């Protein structure tokens with residue numbers, strides 16, 4: 354990473370790269386757009402397709418109906434499952450209701466589901482590090498509800514009970530803070546020295562890359578602005594990581610107009626980044642607003658170049674059709 358020295362008025366913006374859309378979010382949004390083109394509105398999406406207000410509102414205007422549960426979808430209709438994944442019980446309910454389905458679960462979330470299925474089959478107790486109530490956690494735990502215990506807070510570490518301490522494994526939500534997760538793992542290992550690691554990292558490349566970029570610029574920042582929604586786990590983690598890495602102040606905003614003038618008082622360097630579910634147009638609007646106030650020197654801080662893309666769900670590839678919800 355390299356950053357130039359401040360301009361004469363001292364005001365500059367450090368812009369994190371990578372930031373914004375990851376491959377899983379891009380795939381999920383394009384899935385809904387293609388489904389709209391192919392089948393026409395209305396189509397139903399269970400939960401927010403990705404955790405971003407702007408994306409959800411834009412799709413809603415184009416004829417998408419967002420529901421909390423499949424029970425709200427009229428029989429025989431088309432429903433898309435969100436990037437965060439769903440449990441087998443949700444697939445079963447959709448099949449019972451004769452729904453046509455397209456599954457936009459991110460392949461990296463599916464990977465964690467598969468790990469849970471495999472470890473449950475091998476009779477492990479599975480400790481899922483993640484945030485209580487998050488949709489991804491509900492979907493992942495639902496793969497083996499009798500075998501999975503959620504570990505969210507440090508207190509949860511003490512509450513866990515296992516049948517055989519030599520057959521315990523941890524897995525995690527994909528969008529956590531890398532450092533906090535390792536803290537939790539170390540606490541668990543104090544209790545269960547034979548705790549097995551998952552076969553590969555569950556926190557996804559996009560989450561960890563965005564945290565690395567924000568860590569690189571945070572020590573130089575008086576203020577870090579993270580564009581993202583309040584219910585976006587990875588966006589919230591970016592605020593926390595910025596503060597832990599030395600930013601004097603940090604805030605999460607959906608839109609540029611939410612910047613509070615008080616935050617800008619006495620500030621020279623502003624760091625800007627965005628969560629994995631945020632289209633870059635929202636970051637550009639923020640940069641325009643900052644430029645109007647004198648922060649027009651924008652320097653990109655690059656810590657990785659991402660090239661990952663995922664193929665669309667097979668139902669939307671040539672010749673594919675939405676299917677009855679049978680796995």
Ligand code: SF4
Pocket residue numbers: 375376377378436459460461462527528557558559560587629
């Ligand atoms: S943040 Fe990671 S796991 Fe979530 S959708 Fe993006 S790539 Fe997939």
